[in-house]
Amino acid sequence: xxxxxxxxxxxxxxxxxxxxxxxxxxxxxxxxxxxxxxxxxxxxxxxxxxxxxxxxxxxxxxxxxxxxxxxxxxxxxxxxxxxxxxxxxxxxxxxxxxxxxxxxxxxxxxxxxxxxxxxxxxxxxxxxxxxxxxxxxxxxxxxxxxxxxxxxxxxxxxxxxxxxxxxxxxxxxxxxxxxxxxxxxxxxxxxxxxxxxxxxxxxxxxxxxxxxxxxxxxxxxxxxxxxxxxxxxxxxxxxxxxxxxxxxxxxxxxxxxxxxxxxxxxxxxxxxxxxxxxxxxxxxxxxxxxxxxxxxxxxxxxxxxxxxxxxxxxxxxxxxxxxxxxxxxxxxxxxxxxxxxxxxxxxxxxxxxxxxxxxxxxxxxxxxxxxxxxxxxxxxxxxxxxxxxxxxxxxxxxxxxxxx
Amino acid sequence: xxxxxxxxxxxxxxxxxxxxxxxxxxxxxxxxxxxxxxxxxxxxxxxxxxxxxxxxxxxxxxxxxxxxxxxxxxxxxxxxxxxxxxxxxxxxxxxxxxxxxxxxxxxxxxxxxxxxxxxxxxxxxxxxxxxxxxxxxxxxxxxxxxxxxxxxxxxxxxxxxxxxxxxxxxxxxxxxxxxxxxxxxxxxxxxxxxxxxxxxxxxxxxxxxxxxxxxxxxxxxxxxxxxxxxxxxxxxxxxxxxxxxxxxxxxxxxxxxxxxxxxxxxxxxxxxxxxxxxxxxxxxxxxxxxxxxxxxxxxxxxxxxxxxxxxxxxxxxxxxxxxxxxxxxxxxxxxxxxxxxxxxxxxxxxxxxxxxxxxxxxxxxxxxxxxxxxxxxxxxxxxxxxxxxxxxxxxxxxxxxxxx
Numbered sequence: 001x002x003x004x005x006x007x008x009x010x011x012x013x014x015x016x017x018x019x020x021x022x023x024x025x026x027x028x029x030x031x032x033x034x035x036x037x038x039x040x041x042x043x044x045x046x047x048x049x050x051x052x053x054x055x056x057x058x059x060x061x062x063x064x065x066x067x068x069x070x071x072x073x074x075x076x077x078x079x080x081x082x083x084x085x086x087x088x089x090x091x092x093x094x095x096x097x098x099x100x101x102x103x104x105x106x107x108x109x110x111x112x113x114x115x116x117x118x119x120x121x122x123x124x125x126x127x128x129x130x131x132x133x134x135x136x137x138x139x140x141x142x143x144x145x146x147x148x149x150x151x152x153x154x155x156x157x158x159x160x161x162x163x164x165x166x167x168x169x170x171x172x173x174x175x176x177x178x179x180x181x182x183x184x185x186x187x188x189x190x191x192x193x194x195x196x197x198x199x200x201x202x203x204x205x206x207x208x209x210x211x212x213x214x215x216x217x218x219x220x221x222x223x224x225x226x227x228x229x230x231x232x233x234x235x236x237x238x239x240x241x242x243x244x245x246x247x248x249x250x251x252x253x254x255x256x257x258x259x260x261x262x263x264x265x266x267x268x269x270x271x272x273x274x275x276x277x278x279x280x281x282x283x284x285x286x287x288x289x290x291x292x293x294x295x296x297x298x299x300x301x302x303x304x305x306x307x308x309x310x311x312x313x314x315x316x317x318x319x320x321x322x323x324x325x326x327x328x329x330x331x332x333x334x335x336x337x338x339x340x341x342x343x344x345x346x347x348x349x350x351x352x353x354x355x356x357x358x359x360x361x362x363x364x365x366x367x368x369x370x371x372x373x374x375x376x377x378x379x380x381x382x383x384x385x386x387x388x389x390x391x392x393x394x395x396x397x398x399x400x401x402x403x404x
Numbered sequence: 405x406x407x408x409x410x411x412x413x414x415x416x417x418x419x420x421x422x423x424x425x426x427x428x429x430x431x432x433x434x435x436x437x438x439x440x441x442x443x444x445x446x447x448x449x450x451x452x453x454x455x456x457x458x459x460x461x462x463x464x465x466x467x468x469x470x471x472x473x474x475x476x477x478x479x480x481x482x483x484x485x486x487x488x489x490x491x492x493x494x495x496x497x498x499x500x501x502x503x504x505x506x507x508x509x510x511x512x513x514x515x516x517x518x519x520x521x522x523x524x525x526x527x528x529x530x531x532x533x534x535x536x537x538x539x540x541x542x543x544x545x546x547x548x549x550x551x552x553x554x555x556x557x558x559x560x561x562x563x564x565x566x567x568x569x570x571x572x573x574x575x576x577x578x579x580x581x582x583x584x585x586x587x588x589x590x591x592x593x594x595x596x597x598x599x600x601x602x603x604x605x606x607x608x609x610x611x612x613x614x615x616x617x618x619x620x621x622x623x624x625x626x627x628x629x630x631x632x633x634x635x636x637x638x639x640x641x642x643x644x645x646x647x648x649x650x651x652x653x654x655x656x657x658x659x660x661x662x663x664x665x666x667x668x669x670x671x672x673x674x675x676x677x678x679x680x681x682x683x684x685x686x687x688x689x690x691x692x693x694x695x696x697x698x699x700x701x702x703x704x705x706x707x708x709x710x711x712x713x714x715x716x717x718x719x720x721x722x723x724x725x726x727x728x729x730x731x732x733x734x735x736x737x738x739x740x741x742x743x744x745x746x747x748x749x750x751x752x753x754x755x756x757x758x759x760x761x762x763x764x765x766x767x768x769x770x771x772x773x774x775x776x777x778x779x780x781x782x783x784x785x786x787x788x789x790x791x792x793x794x795x796x797x798x799x800x801x802x803x804x805x806x807x808x
Contacts, residue, residue, distance in 0.1 A: 354522070
């Protein structure tokens with residue numbers, strides 16, 4: 001498996017585009033994106049668990065009842081959520097694209113991201129649908145990625161190449177994240193394309209397995225959005241024999257998808273609103289996987305710990321505190337904690353007690369833009385990893401006046 | 405019932421003191437406090453639910469097994485938590501006070517607050533115990549309050565007078581809060597004194613009832629501290645006939661205690677680290693009390709909503725979002741939301757949909773330092789209130805470098 005360029009257009013038979021249609025006021029910001037496969041795809045999605053859901057979520061769920069899709073349509077700047085006529089607008093967007101593309105509206109995955117509760121008109125989409133479709137091309141992934149961004153500061157776009165059944169296969173992806181990122185799907189927008197042939201059942205299975213260890217282990221601010229989802233489209237054009245059971249090919253595809261989704265998750269966490277650094281928390285030797293996940297997420301979610309990391313302050317008491325108020329089963333007196341980065345790592349806590357460390361070394365280690373927390377619970381054999389970011393002045397600034 | 409001065413010394417037979425002993429480096433900051441009753445008190449406490457607990461928590465639990473206490477001893481600047489010899493130090497502090505006061509060490513409630521995992525020496529307490537005891541006086545509540553503060557910016561000190569059984573009775577209290585304030589006891593330090601005569605059983609019952617609707621409904625940052633607790637001491641010197649069942653007198657005492665604990669809870673939330681405003685979220689017509697509490701706490705805890713309130717931005721979509729990701733049972737399409745302050749209030753959401761409002765009016769209302777959120781779920785008859793604060797630059801600043 002190797003990293004390649006091309007994002008969602010890296011797999012065979014995918015085109016993409018992203019343009020400015022006017023939902024966002026700033027004309028230099030793209031706000032309308034399309035991804036299209038040459039042929040029908042098997043498709044699967046996971047959705048936000050928020051009880052308040054954006055209208056596009058309902059429409060996409062309806063469209064994916066047959067687990068097939070050929071295109072993804074998405075706008076940024078307006079979440080089309082808590083609007084009187086949200087469903088009508090989401091359906092209208094699909095109808096416009098279907099007409100222009102000569103496809104069925106029910107084969108479109110529709111998504112929106114941005115402000116909640118702001119009326120959304122069809123007008124900008126009507127005016128610009130032709131232009132969007134005309135812009136579709138095999139190098140369009142980066143434009144499509146730009147069109148789904150909100151407060152993101154960097155594009156999250158990845159692709160890999162691997163071999164299955166003697167055939168060269170690809171997975172590509174784009175994602176937007178930033179605020180409202182918290183464990184429990186689907187806390188961002190991520191669109192994944194592949195030319196692998198895989199059955200609908202196996203695709204549904206693999207997406208759930210991968211999301212549990214990737215997107216659901218990311219937290220930026222503890223808020224779960226109303227609109228976010230992950231969709232995977234597989235068009236089978238790589239020519240491998242279809243994966244229809246949990247065989248070796250399934251494992252190869254799962255590993256590649258896990259890698260791509262881990263890249264997206266790390267990218268989303270590192271580009272959390274206002275973040276200056278990526279925090280990765282590794283928990284090992286927990287008595288169950290669930291306990292390992294609870295501990296890793298609790299640490300990565302603590303506002304006090306996140307603020308300390310912004311301040312490059314090795315205030316490990318806050319790690320112990322966050323472990324302690326989690327619901328995990330553990331023995332406090334067995335806990336070891338190390339902090340590290342590319343420079344090296346140092347022990348801060350052994351058997352639940354403070355362990356002397358050099359403050360100068362600590363400052364250097366914590367000044368890096370990727371910091372790791374290693375927690376050994378000495379209580380079993382299960383492990384988990386969670387990703388988050390520091391809490392900064394800019395998070396407050398960005399969210400103190402998001403609408404204007 | 406009327407508000408009075410005097411804090412924990414307002415009830416008959418209580419003295420208090422607070423001095424600088426040297427745990428905190430800044431000599432102008434008091435860091436060592438004592439509250440003493442003339443006679444033995446019936447006492448009850450609730451403690452942090454964090455699995456990592458400060459050593460003083462273990463020692464106080466041991467001392468309160470007989471539900472009796474005569475004094476409260478507390479230092480700030482060091483939490484005496486995750487230390488090798490924490491229990492020894494906490495016991496040593498009690499022994500020093502017991503010797504100086506001529507009381508039994510097991511009749512002392514001991515508490516510490518400050519940095520976790522920093523070795524704590526008995527030396528400053530040995531050197532200053534005599535001075536602390538000498539300083540005890542009937543106007544010492546304010547000094548004692550100062551001695552338990554950490555990043556608090558204002559003293560939280562309240563007292564009320566009421567009548568029971570023809571006798572004038574009092575409840576007084578001091579508290580420290582600020583960071584690490586989150587639902588589920590005991591998320592701060594609060595010491596409550598009273599001259600009411602009440603049985604141990606009734607005192608234990610009333611404290612649990614009151615805490616559920618007050619301290620457990622406060623959130624500053626979602627972190628639950630390792631050390632915090634609420635202790636109530638009742639010495640019976642008011643001369644009322646002892647409350648030993650849930651009669652009218654019990655209700656009068658409960659109302660007064662509820663009032664005092666509501667004042668403390670509001671005070672703690674308003675003085676949350678870096679906070680510029682108090683947020684009070686009222687939820688009504690929920691199908692159960694639990695659902696009402698879950699919704700109120702979810703809104704008050706949302707980082708995105710808290711940041712919007714700092715920015716005086718009526719971004720009500722974040723309220724709907726926080727309601728939606730809570731675990732409460734509700735019907736999204738029935739939700740009404742209003743925002744208000746002393747200036748007035750305005751509707752932002754009706755039946756789960758946006759409701760037009762005047763942005764100028766909204767800005768004025770949200771510029772006040774106490775903002776209220778009114779949520780009507782139209783789904784039952786139960787209500788709850790939660791208190792929190794906005795998320796500000798200063799929260800990040802305070803916690804980015806707490807140890808130095």
